[in-house]
Structure formats: C-alpha cells, structure tokens
Amino acid sequence: MALIRDLGNTLGRWTGRPVARVDKDSGDPDARRVREAAEAGDWATVRDVLDARPESEDRTGLLWAVGDVSGTERWITDVVAAEPQAPLPRLVAAVRHISWAWEARTGARASHVSREQFQLFHDRLATAETWLYEVAECEPSWTSPWYALQVTGRGLQVEGDVARRRFEAAVRRDPRHLGAHQQQLQQVCEKWGGSHEEMHAFARSSAFAAPGGALLGQLVAVAHLEHWLALDSGPDSRYIGRPEVVASLGEAADHSIRHPEFVQGRGWLQVYNTFAMAFSLAGDVTSARECFRATEGRVTEFPWNYLNGSDPAKAYKEYRAYAGG
Template structure:
C-alpha cells in the first residue's frame, strides 16, 4: 500500500474534448484499417531486421536513449522484441557483435521475459532471466525502460511487496511520470491485491493528477477502469469513478496528434471502456481520432481475431449512434464483468 503515497496530490482540471458532431464523422473503410501498424521510425527498422540487418534498429533505439524519448523507446523495445521471437537472426547477430550494447541488451531482455511468460514454468524461467534485466539496467543509468521490464518481471515472478517497492522507487527516480512503469505498477497491484479495485483507482488517480497534461500517465485511471470492467470480483466501483477515468483519458486523447499510429493503443483502450459504459457518441469520437489504426490490445481480450473484433465494435458503435440505442449482437464487448483473460496477464 505504500505505493499509494508516492505522488503529490495536485488536482488538475479537465478541459473539453472537442467532440465532432456524430453526423459529420467519416471513418476509414474496413479494408483500410491496419492492425498494430508501426510508425514511420519503427517501420524501416522492422523491414531491415527482416533482411537480417540490425543497424537500423540499433540506431533507432540509440536515438531514443540519447533524446530521453522514453515512451517511444519503451514501445519500440516491445515491438522489436516481439519481432525477434519469430525472426531472431538480426538480434542474435547484434548481440554477438556488441554484447554490451545497452539497446541490444534491452531488446534481448524483453524477448527473454516474453518467452518465459508464455511458458507453464513461467515463475522459474523468469527467475533465470534476472541477470539479463540487471545488465540492461546497468547499460544506461537514466533509462527507465529496463525498470519497467523489471516491474513486469516482478509481477510474473510473484515477487514480494518490499522488493517491488525498491524497483518502483528506482523507476520513478529515473522518470517520475513514465507511462510504461506506471502501467506495470498498476498491473502488479491488481495482481497482488486481487479485487482491490478501489485501491488501484487511488494509485492511478494520484499518478494522473501529478502528471503533466500531455503525459500518457493521464490515461492510467483508464487502465484501472479496464481492470475493473474485465474482472469478476471485488466490491463495486461507483460508475462516476469509471466515467471520470474515461473523461480524463478523452481529454488526453484530444491533445494527442491525429494521423499517427503511436497514440492508437490508448485510444483503442478508451474506445473499449467507452463502449462498455455505453457512451456511444464518445466512442465514435475516439474511433474518428484513431482513424485506420487498430491495436491487438484490448480487442484480443474478447476474440481470437482482434482486427475483426475492432471492426465489429466499430460497426456497432456507428449503429448505436445512428439509432440512439444500444447495438445488439457481436458489435458490443461483453457486458458482464468477467472476461477471457485477467487484467494481470502479460
């Protein structure tokens, strides 16, 4: 519970979200929607890696480290590690040629954690990965991303609260408002305090209040709302608190750029929550802002075909706005609080 006291209780007002009238909303055609599309910087690195060349990925991650672009770095590390699981040659070459490179170390550590997470022997395998994460953390003393990975690792390894607290303090010293570290912490709390959704909301709300207006950490209460809506236990959370989390995330979404793929994940998550809250015009606005960019998460929580699920939900939202009533059938995510996968899953 000590994590709840790590933030200054500074209140911040929320401005209007500038919702476009529903009648004027035009969405991309189904065939134009892309799933997990890389941005203009990551795309060339993935293409080069597919050809066995690691130089582009190395340059991309080095640039994020030198600029302190930690949110982009975190996202790129995840995507590159995922790619390396099916196409490992470029990363294996990189690691062989530059074994102490902090960027290569970080991608390798992320890949190792992802591999262990999918194994029935997750806890044991994750413990074996610890030296890699430690090496990645030593690569750059200012980089919070290895500490986000360490927080994920601690959740999977069922680490105790004292150890987790030490990791958390190290993470926020490096980047007090890093989104990835906050999401990792919230997931740990949700897993350790199963059903304690109000405590998770307290943590998320305090973090968001303390964060700058343009920080992705403004969306942390949305993660708490998602966790509550996809869980099946614990005391009821007042709807007003769910609404406030969605409103805060919508205000952030209105400040993020359109026409780019990188804000797609918070907007897809916000769409999911708004649909569960049956706020159809607001959900339609997020679909307008996200444009052709669908993300696997959160739609893979309800279906094996996340793109198909996204398109179904999109169709249902448009129908609901047009008719002024709730859509029927598969266009609406599950209305019960249970779900396919737990919020604490990787």
C-alpha cells in the same frame, strides 16, 4: 455486454467509415523497420533504429517490436558475445527473452501449463533479469531496463515492495513513462494480488498528478476495464454503466485526450482505443464515437483483445458500429 454486441451487429456497416485494421506498430513508423530488420537478423539496422530513438523519447515500443520477433534469440546472443561491453545488445537480448519466456508459458491457465513449461518460463526470465541489471548498472540514466524489470518481476512473482521499487526506478528517470505506469497498474490489479481499491487509487493519483494533456489519463480507463473484466456477466455491465464510472471516464478524458494541451505523441493511438472501448461499454455513445473517429480505423491489440483475443479488429468494428463512429 451481449446487448452492446447485438446492437453493433444490427447497425451494420457505416458507409464512409475507415476500414478497421490492427496497427501492430501503434502509429510508430520506426517499429515496422526495426521489426523487419530483426526478422532478417540485421543487427546493424536494429542498432541504428534504436540508437536514433533516445531513452528520453521512450524506445520501449521499438524494443518490444524486436523482442516479439521469433528467432531473434538465435542471433542476438552472438551479438552480446561479440560486443561484451555494449549495453544495447544485452537490452535487446533481455527483451527478447521476456517474450520468449511467455511463448514457452503460453496464455493458458496455470493449471494447464506443464512443469517443464514453467521451468523454461522462469529460466528465460531469470536470464533476462541478469542482462537487465547489467544494462542498468552500465547506463544508470536509462528507463528501459527498469521498465522491462517490471515485466520480469510480475512473471517471477517478486514481492510487492520489490515491484514498487522497480516502478519507482523507472519513473525517477521518466516521470510520465506510460509503459511503466501501465505495468504498475497491472501489478496492483486484483488478478495479480492487489485490489480494486488499490488499482483505482493508483490510476487516479497517477493520471491527475500529471499535467493536463498527458497520456496517463488512460490509466483510469484501464482500471475500469480491469474491474469490469474481473466481474461475472451481469454485474460487469451494471458496474461499468454506473453513473460514477461514466463520470470518472469523462473526467479522465477531459484531463488527457480532450485537454487543449493533448498531443498525439507515441502511445496516443492505444490511449484512444482504450477510451473508445471503455466509453462503449459504459454506454457513453457520444464520447465513444469521438474516440473511434480519432483512431481513423487503426486498431491496437490492447484493449480489444480483452473482447476478442483472436480478432481484436472484429471487436473494434462491432463496438464502433454501436457508437456510430
């Protein structure tokens, strides 16, 4: 990995290359609008933007754009109280409480998180779960509450069979929901009590059960990145550079982003960024270059935050320089 970073710095700036910047909205123009409305406490606009994005078109990205806005918890609970029969305010409040819970916990290792922080973390997640179950009961066709319950479940460390049922509930409603599959992949990762074998099996079965051109091919790349991340320096590079791993990445790309039926729908930008990072680490420069060029300098926080949590764009630029993309 250090060699790749050094190569990237040596190659320097490639003239004509788009300026790399983090795209917080992952290519979704409505995300900025709904986030700005949340910052202003403008429930009417938040509601209008969310209502215009039906569950069948996956509005989880918009929900998280609202949920990540600090201070939303101060006004959304008033909306919940004012509209006691409406499911959408409860859904927004739940998603905000999930983000708010992780703010309380912080990203520190468990040993560095206080008892008070953990209590606040669990309390906020429990509140979110109450609202999510109410929404799921009121709107049984909605996918979003079940997706969000996957997130709360991991934070609350629910049993594996419970987590699996929540995932299955989400994909019954939307069989190719990328976020739901991403959450289940995390659930079966070694770091969350699963195993590398279970993780890779889930990624491949999900990716190749989907039609050609589906976004779910990303799961294979994410699984290899998670495996790489779990290894020490040295073994990590040897793992991800193995011929069978490179072949696996290529096969997944052929079935998804390189497939003739692939369409740049919601989520496509993160998928390309993920393959760009995976191919770069694996040493497949040609494939990485193709992915970098497709992103046109638009960086998604995931997965580059695995390399540089404070500056994902810097990691992206270093690896793009290495690939010549």
